[in-house]
Amino acid sequence: MGLINSILTWVMKKRIHQMELFMKYPHEVQDELFKKLLQTGRLTEFGSRYDFGGIQTYEQYRERVPIHSYETLFPYIERQMRGEQNLLWPSEIKWFSKSSGTTNARSKFIPVSQEALEDCHFKGGKDLLSIYVNNYPDTKLFDGKGLAVGGSHRINELDPSATSYYGDVSAVIMRNLPPWAQFIRTPSLETALMSNWEEKIEKLAQESSMDDVTNIAGVPTWTILLIQKVVELKKKQHIMEVWPNLEVFFHGAVSFTPYRNLFKSLIPFEGMRYWEIYNASEGFFGIQDQKNSEEMLLMLDYGVYYEFIPVGEIDKEYPRAIPLSEVELDKQYAMVITTNAGLWRYSIGDTIKFTSLSPYRIRISGRTKHFINAFGEEVIVENAEAAITTACDHTGAVIDNFTAAPVYLAEGKKGGHEWIIEFKVKPASLHEFGHVLDQALRKINSDYDAKRAHDLALVAPIIHSVEEGTFYNWMKSRGKLGGQNKVPRLSNNREYVDDILRMMAEV
Structure with missing residues (x-):
């Protein structure tokens, strides 16, 4: 020494x-x-x-x-x-x-x-x-x-x-x-x-x-x-x-x-x-x-x-x-x-x-x-991170970044959650990843589980797998590169999710 x-x-x-x-x-x-x-x-x-x-x-x-x-x-x-x-x-x-x-x-x-x-x-x-x-x-x-x-x-x-x-x-x-x-x-x-x-x-x-x-x-x-x-x-x-x-x-x-x-x-x-x-x-x-x-x-x-x-x-x-x-x-x-x-x-x-x-x-x-509570499900960041970790462990996936937001109720349609995930290692089946994520959230959060039961108020989550660099480019477009800036994990409105989806559609 x-x-x-x-x-x-x-x-x-x-x-x-x-x-x-x-x-x-x-x-x-x-x-x-x-x-x-x-x-x-x-x-x-x-x-x-x-x-x-x-x-x-x-x-x-x-x-x-x-x-x-x-x-x-x-x-x-x-x-x-x-x-x-x-x-x-x-x-x-x-x-x-x-x-x-x-x-x-x-x-x-x-x-x-x-x-x-x-x-x-x-x-x-x-x-x-x-x-x-x-x-x-x-x-x-x-x-x-x-x-x-x-x-x-x-x-x-x-x-x-x-x-x-x-x-x-x-x-x-x-x-x-x-x-x-x-x-x-x-x-x-x-x-x-x-x-x-x-x-x-x-x-x-x-x-x-x-x-x-x-x-x-x-x-x-x-x-x-x-x-x-x-x-x-x-x-x-x-x-x-x-x-x-x-x-x-x-x-x-x-x-x-x-x-x-x-x-x-x-x-x-x-x-x-x-x-x-x-x-x-x-x-x-x-x-x-x-x-x-x-x-x-x-x-x-x-x-x-x-x-x-x-x-x-x-x-x-x-x-x-x-x-x-x-x-x-x-x-x-x-x-x-x-x-x-x-x-x-x-x-x-x-x-x-x-x-x-x-x-x-x-x-x-x-x-x-930073939470999602559009339907009384009270999902907090800790819940989301624990569930996504379980899904990664189960499917062998490795993530870089993610964000999620509610899908609001519409005529003839039930509500839900929409996730945008950037993988470093993608799961063999995105459907399986989403299923494990959903089940893990139900196990962790009883309010979410109650709303998901029989698709009562919430249907299964929508999962988007985006290309590497998506979140980097999105943060750059917002002037939020580097330092203490970080991707918002959850939002009770669709501001971030819609912004990313709009950016992806323009590419």
């Missing part, structure tokens, strides 16, 4: 005992953080509006401050982007994380304070390495380079002083990384932050193929494209011939389950590890902390105070959230956060469920607006 690897491994492991404290005393840590956030924000315009100085308890906070969406916070954020300060958070806001806009068509701009960078995003990255090193003390992670597949950033044109910026959260983080972190990563910062994705993927492949890459971090979709480009460039059979010391892929943003078989074919190495994280434009929330696990430890000392809305409350005009101390196992919750960047009782649009209460571990189950 090299000297640098030995030193960094030792440094990373020192953080573990601090994590053990919040695992042992979760409510005390969250209560202390709650008071600190209110104290810090009390003199902001938002804090004055809701009299943070007069709030002593969580119950008062819950009753006084409504749950906010991006739309309700946008007037403050827009003013921040125009250069005003001390609106939501007292420290100067110079960066905004541009989200992929998966819950609606337009992008969102999330304020990123220096505290959020240091105590949430950077801390999450360091803790990810600490946890990984603690699980694999003989790792040689730091003997080579880490490859990050990220986005881009630009000057905020709304700010007359031209001193603030916005970009994908990955770009915001990379642009502000400390020198030691820049030293252990590839490619060059100039290449990593390129805005033209098609030029960028070529340059990424060229630069990174010259380095000894031991770990990759990124969204599965774009990582697949990069690995394929590197293999093509170097004229090799697989990526291990280029990066023989590659040992782990740190992945997030979308479920890894549908991609697992594809990655095994791209990286034919039994010792390859896949490690999940939960990071978003709004913050860094969870890290897988155990080997061979699909659970993530909820990180409680990152400047983020958590609340949770039971799924049954989400669509109410005034949904009632609960604190961490009141959550239950295996129930679906929408996550609400209060952060050290001035997001107060902000619903981020993700749904999770708790798999452990001591310590608190979670799994992401979907998005509050």
Whole structure:
């Protein structure tokens, strides 16, 4: 093991005992953080509006401050982007994380304070390495380079002083990384932050193929494209011939389950590890902390105070959230956060469920607006991903991407679901694939099963198998290539499905 690897491994492991404290005393840590956030924000315009100085308890906070969406916070954020300060958070806001806009068509701009960078995003990255090193003390992670597949950033044109910026959260983080972190990563910062994705993927492949890459971090979709480009460039059979010391892929943003078989074919190495994280434009929330696990430890000392809305409350005009101390196992919750960047009782649009209460571990189950419920079937992303994985396992298929939407009732016709799937390896029988998918969904989701019984309200799903590159070209047409952008899995309307079908018809 090299000297640098030995030193960094030792440094990373020192953080573990601090994590053990919040695992042992979760409510005390969250209560202390709650008071600190209110104290810090009390003199902001938002804090004055809701009299943070007069709030002593969580119950008062819950009753006084409504749950906010991006739309309700946008007037403050827009003013921040125009250069005003001390609106939501007292420290100067110079960066905004541009989200992929998966819950609606337009992008969102999330304020990123220096505290959020240091105590949430950077801390999450360091803790990810600490946890990984603690699980694999003989790792040689730091003997080579880490490859990050990220986005881009630009000057905020709304700010007359031209001193603030916005970009994908990955770009915001990379642009502000400390020198030691820049030293252990590839490619060059100039290449990593390129805005033209098609030029960028070529340059990424060229630069990174010259380095000894031991770990990759990124969204599965774009990582697949990069690995394929590197293999093509170097004229090799697989990526291990280029990066023989590659040992782990740190992945997030979308479920890894549908991609697992594809990655095994791209990286034919039994010792390859896949490690999940939960990071978003709004913050860094969870890290897988155990080997061979699909659970993530909820990180409680990152400047983020958590609340949770039971799924049954989400669509109410005034949904009632609960604190961490009141959550239950295996129930679906929408996550609400209060952060050290001035997001107060902000619903981020993700749904999770708790798999452990001591310590608190979670799994992401979907998005509050990514579901199909046109007929009372309540199919969520987690259901869809589990069913499509079962269908792939049964038929030997390997998928690249998919999306699904309802087929509405019409005169003389019953409703159903329509799926568009891009396969890397097609099933021998698309009919069989659709049958297994349907049966798996019926087994997973009792509401779907009830609607499918005897074709009562729903008929068997329609499956379209599309050519490789279809989703890439569709994302390109929407200006959504690269970075944190991802294909919407489910929609309760036909916007995405009809758009793709229309594009296919024009080819």
